[in-house]
Amino acid sequence: MDDTPLIQLNGVSRSFVSKTAALDILHKADLSIQPGETIAILGASGIGKSTLLNIIGTLDKPDTGNLLFRGEQILGYNDEKLAAFRNQNIGFVFQFHYLLQGFTAVENVMLPGLISGKSKKTIEKHAANMLERVELGARIEYRVEDLSGGEQQRVAIARALVMAPALLLADEPTGNLDQQNSQAVHQLLKELNREMGMTIVVVTHNSDLAGLMDRRLTLKNGKIVPA
Numbered sequence: 320m321d322d323t324p325l326i327q328l329n330g331v332s333r334s335f336v337s338k339t340a341a342l343d344i345l346h347k348a349d350l351s352i353q354p355g356e357t358i359a360i361l362g363a364s365g366i367g368k369s370t371l372l373n374i375i376g377t378l379d380k381p382d383t384g385n386l387l388f389r390g391e392q393i394l395g396y397n398d399e400k401l402a403a404f405r406n407q408n409i410g411f412v413f414q415f416h417y418l419l420q421g422f423t424a425v426e427n428v429m430l431p432g433l434i435s436g437k438s439k440k441t442i443e444k445h446a447a448n449m450l451e452r453v454e455l456g457a458r459i460e461y462r463v464e465d466l467s468g469g470e471q472q473r474v475a476i477a478r479a480l481v482m483a484p485a486l487l488l489a490d491e492p493t494g495n496l497d498q499q500n501s502q503a504v505h506q507l508l509k510e511l512n513r514e515m516g517m518t519i520v521v522v523t524h525n526s527d528l529a530g531l532m533d534r535r536l537t538l539k540n541g542k543i544v545p546a
């Protein structure tokens with residue numbers, strides 16, 4: 320059986336220098352994530368959760384250390400290759416969904432597919448299926464600004480998943496939603512992990528969502544440790 324981790328951070332360091340201090344967010348930190356695992360990253364504000372998520376998602380680069388995806392070093396990729404890599408392998412969901420206003424739900428969900436160069440017809444079908452999957456089949460032609468907050472976040476999840484990425488990264492995906500909508504999104508993430516075998520790493524303050532994940536991690540003295 321192939322037990323290559325989906326993600327490996329080896330000896331990763333990342334610090335920021337402010338006017339008053341140097342912040343060692345990660346210091347020679349290690350992390351290994353198996354395919355299909357679900358992980359919550361917890362911890363106090365400013366501890367470095369988003370920084371860690373951004374490094375895993377190649378949106379930020381460590382100062383030193385290695386990042387491997389299925390055993391392959393990816394930090395050496397140029398920007399173009401990295402963008403294509405992200406498009407094919409990683410879906411992102413943020414607290415604020417960054418949907419394109421003025422466009423319909425299905426147009427928003429199609430976007431990653433159009434960037435990938437797939438045929439419009441194929442990607443439209445995938446996008447409509449994904450919107451069905453997040454129970455927005457009756458809303459595919461709605462402009463996103465006419466949808467509720469919870470519906471908009473489900474459109475964002477459909478967009479993150481339309482390329483069937485191996486890895487879904489979510490930063491406070493329900494931070495902006497009421498309890499009922501939050502619970503619906505939590506269940507959806509768990510179901511998608513079960514159905515698609517998708518690996519999920521989520522930054523959250525929400526204990527319900529953290530409790531649904533396989534592992535809970537936090538940062539301590541620059542290391543990634545069990546929460």
Ligand SMILES: Nc1ncnc2c1ncn2[C@@H]1O[C@H](COP(=O)(O)OP(=O)(O)OP(=O)(O)O)[C@@H](O)[C@H]1O
Pocket residue numbers: 335336342344362363364365366367368369370371
């Ligand atoms: N590009 C940057 N330049 C300088 N400092 C930064 C930068 N990015 C993050 N930081 C600092 O690093 C620390 C960790 O930030 P990060 O956003 O990762 O924390 P967090 O745990 O996600 O916080 P929150 O829960 O409030 O979102 C913070 O003190 C932040 O101000």
